[in-house]
Amino acid sequence: MKIFATDRKGAEHVIEGRDGWSVMEMLRDAGLPVAAECGGACACATCHVYVNDGWYEKLSPPSDAEVDMLDMALAVEPNSRLSCQIVCAEALDGIKVTVAPE
Amino acid sequence: MSTPIETDVVIVGAGPIGLFAVFELGLLDLKAHLVDILDRPGGQCTELYPEKPIYDIPGLPIVTGQELTNKLLDQIKPFGAQYHFNEMASGLEKLADGRWRLKTDAGTELVAPVIVIAAGGGSFVPKRPPVPHIEAYENRGDGVGVHYAVRKMEAFRGKNIVIAGGGDSALDWTINLAPLAKSLTLVHHRDGFRAAQHSVNQMRELEREGRVKFHVASVKQLHGEHGKLTGVTLSGADKKEWQLETDAFLPFFGLTIKLGPIAEFGLNLHENLIPVDTARFESMTPGIFAIGDINSYPGKLKLILSGFHEAALMAQAAFHICRPNEKLRFQYTTSSSSLQKKLGVHA
Numbered sequence: 001m002k003i004f005a006t007d008r009k010g011a012e013h014v015i016e017g018r019d020g021w022s023v024m025e026m027l028r029d030a031g032l033p034v035a036a037e038c039g040g041a042c043a044c045a046t047c048h049v050y051v052n053d054g055w056y057e058k059l060s061p062p063s064d065a066e067v068d069m070l071d072m073a074l075a076v077e078p079n080s081r082l083s084c085q086i087v088c089a090e091a092l093d094g095i096k097v098t099v100a101p102e
Numbered sequence: 103m104s105t106p107i108e109t110d111v112v113i114v115g116a117g118p119i120g121l122f123a124v125f126e127l128g129l130l131d132l133k134a135h136l137v138d139i140l141d142r143p144g145g146q147c148t149e150l151y152p153e154k155p156i157y158d159i160p161g162l163p164i165v166t167g168q169e170l171t172n173k174l175l176d177q178i179k180p181f182g183a184q185y186h187f188n189e190m191a192s193g194l195e196k197l198a199d200g201r202w203r204l205k206t207d208a209g210t211e212l213v214a215p216v217i218v219i220a221a222g223g224g225s226f227v228p229k230r231p232p233v234p235h236i237e238a239y240e241n242r243g244d245g246v247g248v249h250y251a252v253r254k255m256e257a258f259r260g261k262n263i264v265i266a267g268g269g270d271s272a273l274d275w276t277i278n279l280a281p282l283a284k285s286l287t288l289v290h291h292r293d294g295f296r297a298a299q300h301s302v303n304q305m306r307e308l309e310r311e312g313r314v315k316f317h318v319a320s321v322k323q324l325h326g327e328h329g330k331l332t333g334v335t336l337s338g339a340d341k342k343e344w345q346l347e348t349d350a351f352l353p354f355f356g357l358t359i360k361l362g363p364i365a366e367f368g369l370n371l372h373e374n375l376i377p378v379d380t381a382r383f384e385s386m387t388p389g390i391f392a393i394g395d396i397n398s399y400p401g402k403l404k405l406i407l408s409g410f411h412e413a414a415l416m417a418q419a420a421f422h423i424c425r426p427n428e429k430l431r432f433q434y435t436t437s438s439s440s441l442q443k444k445l446g447v448h449a
Contacts, residue, residue, distance in 0.1 A: 035358070035359070037146070037150060037223065037358065037359050038150045038151055041150070041151050041154050043150045043151045043154060044150050044356075044358075045355075046358060067294075067296075068296035069296075070291075071267070071268035071269055071290070071291075071295065071296040072267075072269060072296075073355070074229055074230075074231050074232055074355055075231070075232050075320065076291035076292075076320075077291075078339075080291075101232035102358070
């Protein structure tokens with residue numbers, strides 16, 4: 001699967017996603033500046049992304065823990081998610097995300 | 103300015119690695135002071151994931167961040183380390199006698215032959231919302247401008263206050279400041295809060311009484327001149343924008359990790375990490391060591407267990423700097439009566 005990720009400067013990166021890994025891990029491995037301070041434990045809100053172009057609706061809804069943690073994220077929009085909570089799968093091939101400001 | 107405190111080792115960071123360093127140093131009779139910007143020990147373990155289980159600590163199949171911190175505190179109790187919480191290591195300079203003087207932002211001065219940086223990713227600092235020119239309104243005095251914490255509540259009396267956020271701090275300060283404020287507006291990105299339910303109920307009550315205005319909105323712009331805040335532009339869920347007269351803006355989005363003043367310590371940082379050798383875990387500056395997530399070397403893994411190993415080797419090297427005329431004999435805690443005496447377990 002492929003992830004189309006836009007960084008904070010507006011540049012788009014095409015990243016190969018590995019099944020079962022989180023989008024946060026893929027973004028970080030690709031060198032995008034995603035702090036992911038807690039390492040993917042849904043505990044810090046520093047892997048915040050916007051999910052674009054209709055992909056937000058295709059994801060399974062955020063857990064209560066993620067909704068709570070998004071309260072600690074900056075510049076939250078209706079299509080905000082924590083990328084550590086989005087798991088790569090073929091069904092998400094072509095997903096579009098934008099790294100949120102820090 | 104206080105009198106400098108003299109000790110053997112100053113450890114910057116009271117996370118798991120800084121705490122275990124106290125143990126390894128203590129076995130060698132080296133005394134330590136720890137400095138941490140947080141108000142309690144544990145670093146990321148207690149700040150970010152106190153309740154989350156960790157599975158890769160040798161000998162502890164499952165342990166939470168808080169439990170691990172508590173166990174480490176128990177383990178290092180015999181060594182009487184001194185803690186300087188709520189203080190940020192802000193400056194480091196070499197003295198004429200070869201020792202180091204570390205200063206904190208609270209004015210504490212610590213003098214030691216060895217400095218150990220165990221600062222993880224750096225300092226926990228409040229998250230700053232991405233609002234243009236927000237820095238210009240920070241540190242403008244109590245009760246006015248942008249504040250990430252409230253020191254003097256009284257300074258906010260009679261002010262027009264805007265609070266942003268949906269956690270416990272946002273709600274607690276809404277409840278505490280509403281009776282003092284001329285007006286208090288709370289903004290959050292949704293009509294729901296992660297804060298404790300009784301705080302949410304109290305806020306709703308204040309809203310019903312008209313003491314608090316709540317909007318699903320965010321602060322988009324700050325207005326003012328020469329650092330004096332006069333208003334904010336809010337943007338609602340429907341993207342409609344409006345302005346609000348504001349004296350003080352208080353964003354509460356928790357903490358994030360920034361490297362901070364360590365960058366200015368002259369340690370040849372590479373990508374915000376301190377390069378060290380793997381025999382001593384010393385930086386390129388003799389006498390300054392780096393252990394845990396903050397260091398880098400070929401093969402580095404950012405694991406707590408790696409930091410423990412680094413602390414042990416650092417302590418051996420630190421001994422030779424602190425006690426140049428003494429011989430270091432390697433001993434095991436299982437068999438050495440002198441180590442057991444230090445640990446207070448000697449039969």
